[in-house]
Amino acid sequence: MREEKQKRLKAKGWKVGNTREFLGLSPDEEAYVEMRLRLAGGLRKRRLHRRMTQTDLAKILDSSQSRVAKMESGDPAVSLDLLIRSLLALGASRKELARIISGPDSIPAS
Amino acid sequence: MREEKQKRLKAKGWKVGNTREFLGLSPDEEAYVEMRLRLAGGLRKRRLHRRMTQTDLAKILDSSQSRVAKMESGDPAVSLDLLIRSLLALGASRKELARIISGPDSIPAS
DNA sequence: CCATGTTATGTCAATCTTGACATATAGCCG
């Protein structure tokens, strides 16, 4: 939010190694970033679990391989919207999403 | 996703009374819509709990009263990103977000 | 009835996100 920080984040794209707070993120900014990373990881985990390639998934999503790659890498140029809709499209339920967001996760038993 | 349905949703804006599946939504579309509504409700609940007006909240978010109104009404022209960042800005934790998404909710004890 | 405070709805230019595409990198098999 706070436009200032927004800009700083955009500038750096918060690529930064394996990414963490210590960049001067406020608590809510940190939660936001962490959430994205969790969703990104959840997406990759689910895709691999189904033994799909990024290209396969892209087809399902009516998107492109490059965008899937960006999603999974937590690229800041991808919205939470897209991440979440992708997970839903992979069959994740709201409850599973909640688990991904809050907890350690795990694929719920095939 | 499925561009077709996307367009249909946009067209109608899925305003539709108190909103539900029976519009021909696929399971993941339904989950998506329901999730938005939950977040919207969670936002309003939290704002009222703090006895803030939409204008007060808008200030905190560096946004405007009208956008807050749209968020809380589940307006399709508002992104999940904004809803979620707003909740985080109101102090909700990832775990609380997860609760809002998956469960019946409740303000966690002031 | 008129104020006043709050929320709803519509519009629009600036900004951000998207899918598509090109291209690069990495791993693997012969």
Next chain:
DNA sequence: CGGCTATATGTCAAGATTGACATAACATGG
């Protein structure tokens, strides 16, 4: 080494979202 498949990275026009603003609708208290 060259092919092959999967993934990563960069760019961009088309489209979606944003904050701001105007204005309407709705209460509540005189």
